[in-house]
Amino acid sequence: MTIPRAQVGTVIGLLEILRDFHGKVDLAKVADELRLELDDILPAVDAAKLLKLIQVNAGDLILTGEGTTLLSKGISGRKRELYNVVSSLGEINGILNFIRKEHGGTVTKEDLLSFIRQEMPDVDAQQTFSWIVEWGRYALLLRYDDNTQKIKLAKGPTKAS
Amino acid sequence: MAERVELAKLVELRNVTKAYGPLTQRPHVVLEHINLTVRQHEFISIVGPSGCGKSTMLRIMMGLTKPEDGEVYYHGQEIGRVCEAMSMVFQTFALFPWLNVQENVEIGLEGKPFSKEERKKRVTDMVKVIGLEGYEEAYPRELSGGMKQRVGIARALVSEPEILLMDEPFSALDPLTSTHLREEVLHLWENPDLPPEAVVMVTHNVEEAVYMSDRIIVLTTRPGTIAREVKIDLPRPRDPRSPEIYRIVDEITGLIA
Numbered sequence: 001m002t003i004p005r006a007q008v009g010t011v012i013g014l015l016e017i018l019r020d021f022h023g024k025v026d027l028a029k030v031a032d033e034l035r036l037e038l039d040d041i042l043p044a045v046d047a048a049k050l051l052k053l054i055q056v057n058a059g060d061l062i063l064t065g066e067g068t069t070l071l072s073k074g075i076s077g078r079k080r081e082l083y084n085v086v087s088s089l090g091e092i093n094g095i096l097n098f099i100r101k102e103h104g105g106t107v108t109k110e111d112l113l114s115f116i117r118q119e120m121p122d123v124d125a126q127q128t129f130s131w132i133v134e135w136g137r138y139a140l141l142l143r144y145d146d147n148t149q150k151i152k153l154a155k156g157p158t159k160a161s
Numbered sequence: 162m163a164e165r166v167e168l169a170k171l172v173e174l175r176n177v178t179k180a181y182g183p184l185t186q187r188p189h190v191v192l193e194h195i196n197l198t199v200r201q202h203e204f205i206s207i208v209g210p211s212g213c214g215k216s217t218m219l220r221i222m223m224g225l226t227k228p229e230d231g232e233v234y235y236h237g238q239e240i241g242r243v244c245e246a247m248s249m250v251f252q253t254f255a256l257f258p259w260l261n262v263q264e265n266v267e268i269g270l271e272g273k274p275f276s277k278e279e280r281k282k283r284v285t286d287m288v289k290v291i292g293l294e295g296y297e298e299a300y301p302r303e304l305s306g307g308m309k310q311r312v313g314i315a316r317a318l319v320s321e322p323e324i325l326l327m328d329e330p331f332s333a334l335d336p337l338t339s340t341h342l343r344e345e346v347l348h349l350w351e352n353p354d355l356p357p358e359a360v361v362m363v364t365h366n367v368e369e370a371v372y373m374s375d376r377i378i379v380l381t382t383r384p385g386t387i388a389r390e391v392k393i394d395l396p397r398p399r400d401p402r403s404p405e406i407y408r409i410v411d412e413i414t415g416l417i418a
Binding site: 010034041136145 | 289290291295296298299300303307308335336338339340341342344345348400401402
């Protein structure tokens with residue numbers, strides 16, 4: 001499973017809380033502080049771990065160098081960091097390649113759903129599609145127009161600024 | 162004592178009382194004898210028990226509703242109508258579901274005398290600043306709460322308001338998302354190149370108020386009067402778990418509870 005399945009904002013929020021605790025804190029303490037159940041935080045924890053922004057060690061969440069770098073950037077810088085990290089995830093990379101190679105940069109939602117069903121038979125395709133759009137949009141990897149139901153590769157983040 | 166440069170007064174509420182129905186019937190008085198000055202470069206929060214008239218204060222400031230008694234001055238003048246130099250961010254985002262992100266942000270320029278190109282440029286710039294790049298064609302139904310509120314904030318800021326009013330802007334968000342968005346709003350606030358000149362935020366979350374503000378106005382229960390003003394001189398970024406913050410949070414919570 002190499003698609004982050006949590007909202008971008010919750011993942012960055014988690015990193016910010018970790019930073020407040022000087023980079024290391026017990027997972028249960030985070031839940032307690034936020035008055036949340038563990039189950040409510042786990043998706044963000046799993047996604048952050050998948051993106052190598054945190055490490056999990058015996059119940060402790062530890063901010064990684066990559067996580068610290070991400071936090072040190074402004075909004076555009078964070079998008080650039082995530083552009084690199086997210087596009088290198090196996091399944092996302094496969095999807096980007098599918099859109100690029102077989103469809104010249106644009107596919108319909110239906111095309112992508114069939115690809116997901118075929119490549120990842122164990123997951124809910126619709127849900128997976130939503131997570132791809134969530135991270136793809138934020139990291140400027142792809143654009144999706146729900147009116148035309150078309151998904152296309154984005155130009156990516158601009159270099160300067 | 163060192164001399165301090167007086168910062169410009171942007172808005173002043175003088176002896177403002179807001180009531181529904183006849184003034185003689187106490188239960189209908191929402192706000193009473195409110196005196197408040199919002200100065201340049203101030204981030205002010207208004208806290209208080211529910212029903213104390215916090216949101217009404219914002220609406221009076223902006224000119225959306227008139228006080229029964231007292232005056233509202235904007236740069237020393239009574240204007241008596243909706244103040245164009247202020248915009249509001251709402252708890253429930255207040256987006257148009259049939260408009261995409263770009264179009265929802267552009268609504269903030271309605272009635273402003275800009276050319277089509279100028280409009281487009283302003284929207285594009287604001288979308289980028291607020292982190293909505295990549296979401297331009299998305300509809301509200303496709304967005305998480307955090308992203309919806311970014312649209313609400315972008316729409317409020319695109320007209321470059323002098324004062325940004327925020328009514329419980331983070332209350333509808335889950336705790337992780339609100340942590341993140343608070344941080345980003347503070348980032349924007351610390352950028353001197355960006356509007357606004359002042360922020361007035363209503364919140365029931367005392368920790369949030371202490372973490373973010375330069376000054377906190379604590380209201381009493383209905384009718385809302387100012388119980389206390391608390392200045393917070395701690396430098397930013399602040400550590401939300403520092404003893405100083407805890408002490409101020411406790412002090413204010415004690416006044417409200």
